[in-house]
Amino acid sequence: MKQIPFFNYPALFAQDETELMPIIHDVLRRGAYIMQRDLTEFEENLARYLGVKHVIGVADGTIALIMGLRAAGIGPGDEVIVPSHTFVASAASIHHVGARPVLADCARDHLIDPVSVEKLITDKTRAIMPVQLNGRTANMDLICGLADRHGLKIVEDSAQALGSKFKGRFAGTFGVAGTCSFYPSKTLGCFGDGGAVFTDNDEVADYLRLLRDHGRSHTGDVIDWGYNSRLDNLQAAILNFKLKTYDQAVARRRQIAAMYDERLRDLDDMVLPPAPDSDPDHFDIFQNYEVESGRRDDLRKFMDDNGVKTIIQWGGKTIHQFKDLGLSDDLPATEEMTRRFFLLPMNTTLADEDVEYICETIRKFYKTR
Numbered sequence: 321m322k323q324i325p326f327f328n329y330p331a332l333f334a335q336d337e338t339e340l341m342p343i344i345h346d347v348l349r350r351g352a353y354i355m356q357r358d359l360t361e362f363e364e365n366l367a368r369y370l371g372v373k374h375v376i377g378v379a380d381g382t383i384a385l386i387m388g389l390r391a392a393g394i395g396p397g398d399e400v401i402v403p404s405h406t407f408v409a410s411a412a413s414i415h416h417v418g419a420r421p422v423l424a425d426c427a428r429d430h431l432i433d434p435v436s437v438e439k440l441i442t443d444k445t446r447a448i449m450p451v452q453l454n455g456r457t458a459n460m461d462l463i464c465g466l467a468d469r470h471g472l473k474i475v476e477d478s479a480q481a482l483g484s485k486f487k488g489r490f491a492g493t494f495g496v497a498g499t500c501s502f503y504p505s506k507t508l509g510c511f512g513d514g515g516a517v518f519t520d521n522d523e524v525a526d527y528l529r530l531l532r533d534h535g536r537s538h539t540g541d542v543i544d545w546g547y548n549s550r551l552d553n554l555q556a557a558i559l560n561f562k563l564k565t566y567d568q569a570v571a572r573r574r575q576i577a578a579m580y581d582e583r584l585r586d587l588d589d590m591v592l593p594p595a596p597d598s599d600p601d602h603f604d605i606f607q608n609y610e611v612e613s614g615r616r617d618d619l620r621k622f623m624d625d626n627g628v629k630t631i632i633q634w635g636g637k638t639i640h641q642f643k644d645l646g647l648s649d650d651l652p653a654t655e656e657m658t659r660r661f662f663l664l665p666m667n668t669t670l671a672d673e674d675v676e677y678i679c680e681t682i683r684k685f686y687k688t689r
């Protein structure tokens with residue numbers, strides 16, 4: 321029986337080991353650890369890739385959100401609308417700047433539902449945090465339209481969507497600030513924690529640069545309370561190398577998504593993500609392949625018994641379902657989705673035969689059970 325792990329870190333490293341080891345050696349031999357040229361080069365290369373003026377490399381995707389919110393002027397007394405179907409880090413970042421996360425429902429594509437957002441706007445709302453989940457960018461015409469009409473800022477959580485686009489524009493480039501995460505399993509992953517903030521605004525960029533470095537300006541004066549939150553130079557060197565072939569990695573993910581779609585779309589019980597190229601407005605990079613099944617638990621058990629590992633995001637609970645956080649809410653679409661959602665393996669270490677096997681296993685379940 322084939323064994324297909326959900327994610328295979330050693331195999332991912334092996335893909336690039338020969339090229340990566342001399343890069344790592346070079347950084348170590350230079351003793352270039354903190355805020356060195358590899359970081360600057362990576363920031364410039366990523367900014368060019370995204371068509372954005374500034375990229376600021378930081379310690380992780382969570383602090384990137386906290387800093388993005390601070391740069392947008394969000395603080396105590398403010399409300400920020402964020403989907404419940406996201407990693408707790410999105411809402412935590414709002415909490416940590418002293419504001420209140422207000423949780424929105426999700427749409428059919430599992431992303432923030434603009435209809436739900438509009439209902440949640442109050443006189444305290446200051447910002448919307450769309451989460452560009454699973455490698456897809458929300459309909460930003462609708463989100464930006466709401467923000468414009470109500471005078472709200474947008475701080476985008478594009479931790480899962482580097483390279484994804486809506487109407488040709490990259491995730492993370494629509495608002496005051498956008499963020500991404502380089503967590504090792506992300507589409508552009510480093511060998512530890514890492515993140516970045518994107519902005520077109522020079523003043524915001526200056527502020528973010530000082531926030532990540534203890535609040536120090538380029539003269540060394542401390543002009544605000546900051547953090548020790550720089551992207552390590554070694555991680556930047558690794559990311560700089562991976563960025564060169566990033567488009568190929570995205571193309572492979574889209575190929576795998578197309579294979580899943582072709583082989584599974586006729587199964588009545590399953591809901592699949594929109595197929596690549598099914599909508600010209602969206603360019604999805606498939607950080608995850610999140611499906612729904614009415615028989616999820618039995619199906620996952622069958623897949624597991626047949627060597628295919630799957631996972632459920634956030635341990636199966638969206639933010640409003642973590643009762644201890646005190647954000648319980650009535651979000652019917654999210655509730656329904658959480659009973660059905662899970663992730664099929666999706667990464668560049670999967671061979672076509674692996675994808676075939678995963679699909680055959682799923683089809684066997686529906687034929688025999």
Ligand SMILES: Cc1ncc(COP(=O)(O)O)c(C=O)c1O
Binds near residue numbers: 380383500513
């Ligand atoms: C949607 C989302 N937001 C925020 C984060 C936080 O990023 P990090 O783990 O780099 O802090 C993640 C990471 O998993 C994420 O998936």
